[in-house]
Amino acid sequence: MEIVIFGLSVSSSWGNGHATIWRGxxxxxxxxxxxxxxxxxxxxYYANHRDLPYSGSFDIVLYRSWDEVxxxxxxxxxxxxxxIVTSYCPNVEEVTSAVVNxxxxxxxxxxxxxxxxxxxxxxxxxxxxxxxxxxxxxxLVLSYTGGQALKELRLRLGxxxxxxxxxxxxxxxxxxxxxxxxxxxxLSYLGTYAADRQxxxxxxxxxxxxxxxxxxxxxxxxxxxxxxxxxxxxxFFPHIPPPLHSAFYxxxxxxxxxxxxxxxxxxxxxxxxxxxxxxxxxxxxxxxxEGLGRFFEPGREIHIVANSDExxxxxxxxxxxxxxxxxxxMLRVMQEHTAEHRAREFLRMIA
Numbered sequence: 276m277e278i279v280i281f282g283l284s285v286s287s288s289w290g291n292g293h294a295t296i297w298r299g300x301x302x303x304x305x306x307x308x309x310x311x312x313x314x315x316x317x318x319x320y321y322a323n324h325r326d327l328p329y330s331g332s333f334d335i336v337l338y339r340s341w342d343e344v345x346x347x348x349x350x351x352x353x354x355x356x357x358x359i360v361t362s363y364c365p366n367v368e369e370v371t372s373a374v375v376n377x378x379x380x381x382x383x384x385x386x387x388x389x390x391x392x393x394x395x396x397x398x399x400x401x402x403x404x405x406x407x408x409x410x411x412x413x414x415l416v417l418s419y420t421g422g423q424a425l426k427e428l429r430l431r432l433g434x435x436x437x438x439x440x441x442x443x444x445x446x447x448x449x450x451x452x453x454x455x456x457x458x459x460x461x462l463s464y465l466g467t468y469a470a471d472r473q474x475x476x477x478x479x480x481x482x483x484x485x486x487x488x489x490x491x492x493x494x495x496x497x498x499x500x501x502x503x504x505x506x507x508x509x510x511f512f513p514h515i516p517p518p519l520h521s522a523f524y525x526x527x528x529x530x531x532x533x534x535x536x537x538x539x540x541x542x543x544x545x546x547x548x549x550x551x552x553x554x555x556x557x558x559x560x561x562x563x564x565e566g567l568g569r570f571f572e573p574g575r576e577i578h579i580v581a582n583s584d585e586x587x588x589x590x591x592x593x594x595x596x597x598x599x600x601x602x603x604x605m606l607r608v609m610q611e612h613t614a615e616h617r618a619r620e621f622l623r624m625i626a
Contacts, residue, residue: 276356278311281370283363285313288517289324290467290497293387295517296547299445299614305332312351316365326516341366352377362388363404371406381625384413389420390537393427410434422543422566438624442547443617444554451525451556458526460493468498471536482583484509524555532561542566550612553604558597560589576604
């Protein structure tokens with residue numbers, strides 16, 4: 276089957292969670308014989324930070340304006356078996372028109388940012404990546420978030436058929452490797468800065484760092500403000516390319532997952548970092564949200580903390596306890612949450 280996708284970015288993972296998800300999923304689909312073309316607008320930010328480690332599995336079409344690429348895009352969509360428009364896709368009106376009016380057999384909208392979408396709609400904001408016609412014209416709407424969010428997409432946006440397609444991990448990229456001295460830490464955190472995560476990050480990393488000056492902490496991610504309250508025992512990396520994520524995670528005694536407020540409120544919205552960390556064999560500590568047990572069993576495969584005291588207690592857990600968390604989480608992700616699993620789910624949804 277020929278699959279055509281119009282999305283935010285697959286060439287650069289800087290400041291967005293889309294690229295890593297797409298890379299694993301598209302590589303898995305290509306291994307099953309499908310041909311994929313990803314249309315990405317060529318914007319300076321991503322152009323300056325491209326970190327795609329491979330591209331032979333799928334084609335990327337970079338374009339400066341819709342007028343420039345429209346003829347090639349319409350031709351690709353018309354011969355495709357499946358065409359997909361994603362959240363944060365530029366030129367969403369023109370792209371949606373090209374897709375829904377095409378001869379493509381299955382027309383899909385994939386919201387990889389459902390909690391943000393629904394939160395902005397609730398506040399009465401215009402969501403620039405949603406087509407004015409809503410989601411009714413699409414044969415299928417995929418959501419990165421399950422649970423109540425599926426009902427909300429039907430009620431608020433007219434989606435006729437909504438199915439969750441969660442994140443995943445590519446075990447060829449994310450796997451246990453030797454420790455790297457540069458990334459060694461008692462607790463690491465990998466994530467783009469977000470204001471609605473800051474309260475939790477204060478509680479679960481910054482406060483423990485203040486109380487435990489002998490411990491080593493590590494934060495990596497884009498968009499952190501200049502006035503961020505760093506401490507001497509916290510190291511910072513503005514970006515770690517996906518090929519180095521394995522070294523990052525494998526060098527940590529523990530790694531932290533912090534859920535954005537909108538995601539935690541809806542539930543059933545696992546960060547791709549959870550799957551990546553588990554595949555790399557690092558014990559994970561996380562805040563709790565509804566539906567977490569659908570992906571990892573709390574208290575057995577993932578350690579839950581709610582405040583700085585519980586986080587500090589987690590940092591004192593014996594190595595044997597941490598090893599059991601690590602082994603169980605890695606087994607779970609390899610059995611249920613790889614890109615190969617999601618690719619098969621995706622193809623079943625289309626069928």
